[in-house]
Amino acid sequence: MRVVVLDDYQDVARSSADWGSLDAEVVVEHEHLGPEELVARHRGADVLVLMRERTPVDAALLDALPEVRLLVTTGMRNASVDLDAARERGVAVCGTEGSASSAAELAWALVLDLAHRVTWEDAALRTGRWQTGVGRDLAGLTLGVVGLGRLGRRVAAYALAFGMEVLAWSQHLTAEAAAHAGAALVPKDELLERADVVSVHVVLSERTRGLLGAAELARMKPGALLVNTSRGPVVDEAALVDALSRGHLGGAGLDVFDREPLPLDSPLRTAPRTVLTPHIGYVTDQVYRQWYAMALEDVAAWQAGAPVRQLA
Structure with a gap:
């Protein structure tokens, strides 16, 4: 299984959760990838881990990434993910709980x-x-x-x-x-x-x-x-x-x-x-550790056949 963690601008994803515990190849992208570059690099990805609304996921992107079966978004709401398109294609969407x-x-x-x-x-x-x-x-x-x-x-x-x-x-x-x-x-x-x-x-x-x-x-x-x-x-x-x-x-x-x-x-x-300020309302060590730990938990639960915190 190939898991791609997107938009980790601050290089904190790997230190915020034990990704090595997954039975999967985990790739972390630190620069934003547009849809064409994302498809070119990660056409075979099974899971995309999204950071907020930085990477919109619509029907066209899902069609271009046919192997993707799970989207995990930080937070329990993401207006940039087309939930209907995901549901129609059998792609699960899970989220993470956050702190106010x-x-x-x-x-x-x-x-x-x-x-x-x-x-x-x-x-x-x-x-x-x-x-x-x-x-x-x-x-x-x-x-x-x-x-x-x-x-x-x-x-x-x-x-x-x-x-x-x-x-x-x-x-x-x-x-x-x-x-x-x-x-x-x-x-x-x-x-x-x-x-x-x-x-x-x-x-x-x-x-x-x-x-x-x-x-x-x-x-x-x-x-x-x-x-x-x-x-x-x-x-x-x-x-x-x-x-x-x-x-x-x-x-x-x-x-x-x-x-x-x-x-x-x-x-x-x-x-x-x-x-x-550059959208740093959620940018704290505590929030990142919570989000990425829950994202990892979402992936592991889905891999085990029992997804949690599902949005679609």
Whole structure:
């Protein structure tokens, strides 16, 4: 059996799990492979281990890799995998459980960075300047959480610890669930109008793509801060760059983008008052060890005829 671990950018897959315990040849790819190169290198692969949505798997790719019988994705959801196509071709799809801690912690790190101008003051200090701007206390301000799921609830808890008021909105959120998390359920427009900081934690879908566009960003308070650690397409990038360039928003902290890695010519790279991180909300030693150990477990269970954590 041939197992191919894809998109291990940081060369951590082999040290994060005991792949040698598998009765299989395991190949790890550290650079991203486009579909043609993936097919050329690994036409005989039986198993593909995917890192998040880095490698889309559709019907055409599965047809070009007819030996593939198992896909394992890190996480229990992957919008880049065509589950129907996999099911039609008898390809099993399994996932791994994850932790909400790292992504929520990064979201709060971006909130703190923006509020206290950490990145900008660090850059200024290194060029000889001193105290170039004025930050803001979070205590007494209002956080708006768009999507009060597992991650959103953690971020809401951090905000409460910092003495903030918390507002929340998502399409199916109830007042009782919001109150249980220490938040007040309000309509989306009201949340955008009242919040000093907006943090996005929704799953990307056709309903949430472009959820925060030009009209929504215009509703936000002048000087408000936006943090997105969810998925890039939830926020309209062009509209966000415009809102920052016009000075309407006080800053944006982004860990996710429409295209990843972020293209060198992306306007976000030169947009004012931005803190950008390369989708590292899940990039911690603990998460990698958990994901790859579970991915190995998925492969071993499937090989034994009893797959676990199946998505398709």
